[in-house]
Amino acid sequence: MRDGEISDAAWAVIAPLLPPVGRARGRWRDHRQVLEGIVCKFRTGVPWRDLPEQFCGFDKAVYRRRNVVERCFHRLKQWRGIATRYEKHPARYQAVITLASTLIWLAQ
Structure with missing residues:
Protein backbone atom coordinates (compact mmCIF):
# COMPACT_ATOMS: atom_id res chain seq x y z
CA MET A 1 0.00 0.00 0.00
CA ARG A 2 1.37 3.44 -0.98
CA ASP A 3 1.42 6.50 1.26
CA GLY A 4 -2.08 7.85 1.60
CA GLU A 5 -3.97 4.78 0.49
CA ILE A 6 -6.69 3.57 2.79
CA SER A 7 -7.29 -0.19 2.78
CA ASP A 8 -10.69 -1.51 1.73
CA ALA A 9 -11.24 -2.91 5.23
CA ALA A 10 -10.53 0.48 6.83
CA TRP A 11 -12.72 2.22 4.25
CA ALA A 12 -15.62 -0.15 5.06
CA VAL A 13 -15.47 1.15 8.66
CA ILE A 14 -14.99 4.84 7.76
CA ALA A 15 -17.47 5.22 4.86
CA PRO A 16 -20.71 4.92 6.88
CA LEU A 17 -19.54 7.72 9.18
CA LEU A 18 -19.33 10.28 6.35
CA PRO A 19 -22.18 12.46 5.03
CA PRO A 20 -24.18 11.13 2.09
CA VAL A 21 -22.84 11.71 -1.41
CA GLY A 22 -24.44 14.43 -3.52
CA ARG A 23 -25.36 16.93 -0.82
CA ALA A 24 -22.29 19.10 -1.35
CA ARG A 25 -22.40 22.62 -2.72
CA GLY A 26 -19.70 23.85 -5.07
CA ARG A 27 -16.88 21.61 -6.20
CA TRP A 28 -17.23 17.95 -5.29
CA ARG A 29 -14.56 15.35 -4.60
CA ASP A 30 -14.97 11.73 -3.67
CA HIS A 31 -14.78 11.18 0.12
CA ARG A 32 -12.17 8.48 -0.24
CA GLN A 33 -9.98 10.65 -2.48
CA VAL A 34 -10.08 13.51 0.04
CA LEU A 35 -9.30 11.29 3.03
CA GLU A 36 -6.44 9.57 1.18
CA GLY A 37 -5.02 13.00 0.36
CA ILE A 38 -5.20 13.99 4.05
CA VAL A 39 -3.54 10.74 5.11
CA CYS A 40 -0.81 11.19 2.50
CA LYS A 41 -0.17 14.76 3.62
CA PHE A 42 0.25 13.82 7.28
CA ARG A 43 2.23 10.62 6.63
CA THR A 44 4.76 12.27 4.33
CA GLY A 45 4.73 15.80 5.75
CA VAL A 46 4.55 17.43 2.31
CA PRO A 47 2.75 20.77 1.84
CA TRP A 48 -0.77 20.60 0.41
CA ARG A 49 0.41 22.05 -2.90
CA ASP A 50 2.93 19.20 -3.33
CA LEU A 51 0.41 16.37 -3.00
CA PRO A 52 0.22 14.08 -6.02
CA GLU A 53 -2.35 15.02 -8.67
CA GLN A 54 -4.49 11.97 -7.86
CA PHE A 55 -5.44 13.40 -4.47
CA CYS A 56 -6.20 17.04 -5.04
CA GLY A 57 -5.63 18.31 -8.55
CA PHE A 58 -3.75 21.35 -7.21
CA ASP A 59 -3.90 24.37 -9.52
CA LYS A 60 -0.98 26.77 -9.03
Missing part, protein backbone atom coordinates in the same frame (compact mmCIF):
# COMPACT_ATOMS: atom_id res chain seq x y z
CA ALA A 61 -2.76 29.72 -10.66
CA VAL A 62 -5.73 29.41 -8.30
CA TYR A 63 -3.40 29.05 -5.33
CA ARG A 64 -1.47 32.17 -6.38
CA ARG A 65 -4.65 34.27 -6.65
CA ARG A 66 -5.94 32.97 -3.33
CA ASN A 67 -2.59 33.76 -1.72
CA VAL A 68 -2.79 37.38 -2.92
CA VAL A 69 -6.26 37.76 -1.40
CA GLU A 70 -5.20 36.19 1.90
CA ARG A 71 -2.15 38.45 2.13
CA CYS A 72 -4.41 41.46 1.49
CA PHE A 73 -6.71 40.43 4.36
CA HIS A 74 -3.67 39.91 6.57
CA ARG A 75 -2.45 43.44 5.86
CA LEU A 76 -5.90 44.89 6.54
CA LYS A 77 -6.09 43.06 9.86
CA GLN A 78 -2.92 44.81 10.99
CA TRP A 79 -5.16 47.83 11.48
CA ARG A 80 -6.60 47.27 14.96
CA GLY A 81 -9.86 49.13 14.27
CA ILE A 82 -10.57 46.85 11.30
CA ALA A 83 -9.59 43.62 13.05
CA THR A 84 -11.78 44.40 16.08
CA ARG A 85 -14.62 45.97 14.06
CA TYR A 86 -14.35 49.15 16.14
CA GLU A 87 -16.74 51.04 13.85
CA LYS A 88 -20.18 49.46 14.24
CA HIS A 89 -21.96 51.41 11.51
CA PRO A 90 -21.51 49.59 8.16
CA ALA A 91 -20.89 52.74 6.11
CA ARG A 92 -18.17 53.95 8.48
CA TYR A 93 -16.57 50.50 8.62
CA GLN A 94 -16.47 50.36 4.81
CA ALA A 95 -14.92 53.84 4.76
CA VAL A 96 -12.18 52.70 7.17
CA ILE A 97 -11.48 49.64 5.01
CA THR A 98 -11.32 51.82 1.90
CA LEU A 99 -8.95 54.25 3.61
CA ALA A 100 -6.70 51.46 4.91
CA SER A 101 -6.68 49.71 1.51
CA THR A 102 -5.73 52.94 -0.22
CA LEU A 103 -2.91 53.63 2.24
CA ILE A 104 -1.59 50.06 1.90
CA TRP A 105 -1.71 50.36 -1.90
CA LEU A 106 0.11 53.72 -1.84
CA ALA A 107 2.79 52.39 0.52
CA GLN A 108 3.84 49.74 -2.00
Whole structure:
Protein backbone atom coordinates (compact mmCIF):
# COMPACT_ATOMS: atom_id res chain seq x y z
CA MET A 1 0.00 0.00 0.00
CA ARG A 2 1.37 3.44 -0.98
CA ASP A 3 1.42 6.50 1.26
CA GLY A 4 -2.08 7.85 1.60
CA GLU A 5 -3.97 4.78 0.49
CA ILE A 6 -6.69 3.57 2.79
CA SER A 7 -7.29 -0.19 2.78
CA ASP A 8 -10.69 -1.51 1.73
CA ALA A 9 -11.24 -2.91 5.23
CA ALA A 10 -10.53 0.48 6.83
CA TRP A 11 -12.72 2.22 4.25
CA ALA A 12 -15.62 -0.15 5.06
CA VAL A 13 -15.47 1.15 8.66
CA ILE A 14 -14.99 4.84 7.76
CA ALA A 15 -17.47 5.22 4.86
CA PRO A 16 -20.71 4.92 6.88
CA LEU A 17 -19.54 7.72 9.18
CA LEU A 18 -19.33 10.28 6.35
CA PRO A 19 -22.18 12.46 5.03
CA PRO A 20 -24.18 11.13 2.09
CA VAL A 21 -22.84 11.71 -1.41
CA GLY A 22 -24.44 14.43 -3.52
CA ARG A 23 -25.36 16.93 -0.82
CA ALA A 24 -22.29 19.10 -1.35
CA ARG A 25 -22.40 22.62 -2.72
CA GLY A 26 -19.70 23.85 -5.07
CA ARG A 27 -16.88 21.61 -6.20
CA TRP A 28 -17.23 17.95 -5.29
CA ARG A 29 -14.56 15.35 -4.60
CA ASP A 30 -14.97 11.73 -3.67
CA HIS A 31 -14.78 11.18 0.12
CA ARG A 32 -12.17 8.48 -0.24
CA GLN A 33 -9.98 10.65 -2.48
CA VAL A 34 -10.08 13.51 0.04
CA LEU A 35 -9.30 11.29 3.03
CA GLU A 36 -6.44 9.57 1.18
CA GLY A 37 -5.02 13.00 0.36
CA ILE A 38 -5.20 13.99 4.05
CA VAL A 39 -3.54 10.74 5.11
CA CYS A 40 -0.81 11.19 2.50
CA LYS A 41 -0.17 14.76 3.62
CA PHE A 42 0.25 13.82 7.28
CA ARG A 43 2.23 10.62 6.63
CA THR A 44 4.76 12.27 4.33
CA GLY A 45 4.73 15.80 5.75
CA VAL A 46 4.55 17.43 2.31
CA PRO A 47 2.75 20.77 1.84
CA TRP A 48 -0.77 20.60 0.41
CA ARG A 49 0.41 22.05 -2.90
CA ASP A 50 2.93 19.20 -3.33
CA LEU A 51 0.41 16.37 -3.00
CA PRO A 52 0.22 14.08 -6.02
CA GLU A 53 -2.35 15.02 -8.67
CA GLN A 54 -4.49 11.97 -7.86
CA PHE A 55 -5.44 13.40 -4.47
CA CYS A 56 -6.20 17.04 -5.04
CA GLY A 57 -5.63 18.31 -8.55
CA PHE A 58 -3.75 21.35 -7.21
CA ASP A 59 -3.90 24.37 -9.52
CA LYS A 60 -0.98 26.77 -9.03
CA ALA A 61 -2.76 29.72 -10.66
CA VAL A 62 -5.73 29.41 -8.30
CA TYR A 63 -3.40 29.05 -5.33
CA ARG A 64 -1.47 32.17 -6.38
CA ARG A 65 -4.65 34.27 -6.65
CA ARG A 66 -5.94 32.97 -3.33
CA ASN A 67 -2.59 33.76 -1.72
CA VAL A 68 -2.79 37.38 -2.92
CA VAL A 69 -6.26 37.76 -1.40
CA GLU A 70 -5.20 36.19 1.90
CA ARG A 71 -2.15 38.45 2.13
CA CYS A 72 -4.41 41.46 1.49
CA PHE A 73 -6.71 40.43 4.36
CA HIS A 74 -3.67 39.91 6.57
CA ARG A 75 -2.45 43.44 5.86
CA LEU A 76 -5.90 44.89 6.54
CA LYS A 77 -6.09 43.06 9.86
CA GLN A 78 -2.92 44.81 10.99
CA TRP A 79 -5.16 47.83 11.48
CA ARG A 80 -6.60 47.27 14.96
CA GLY A 81 -9.86 49.13 14.27
CA ILE A 82 -10.57 46.85 11.30
CA ALA A 83 -9.59 43.62 13.05
CA THR A 84 -11.78 44.40 16.08
CA ARG A 85 -14.62 45.97 14.06
CA TYR A 86 -14.35 49.15 16.14
CA GLU A 87 -16.74 51.04 13.85
CA LYS A 88 -20.18 49.46 14.24
CA HIS A 89 -21.96 51.41 11.51
CA PRO A 90 -21.51 49.59 8.16
CA ALA A 91 -20.89 52.74 6.11
CA ARG A 92 -18.17 53.95 8.48
CA TYR A 93 -16.57 50.50 8.62
CA GLN A 94 -16.47 50.36 4.81
CA ALA A 95 -14.92 53.84 4.76
CA VAL A 96 -12.18 52.70 7.17
CA ILE A 97 -11.48 49.64 5.01
CA THR A 98 -11.32 51.82 1.90
CA LEU A 99 -8.95 54.25 3.61
CA ALA A 100 -6.70 51.46 4.91
CA SER A 101 -6.68 49.71 1.51
CA THR A 102 -5.73 52.94 -0.22
CA LEU A 103 -2.91 53.63 2.24
CA ILE A 104 -1.59 50.06 1.90
CA TRP A 105 -1.71 50.36 -1.90
CA LEU A 106 0.11 53.72 -1.84
CA ALA A 107 2.79 52.39 0.52
CA GLN A 108 3.84 49.74 -2.00
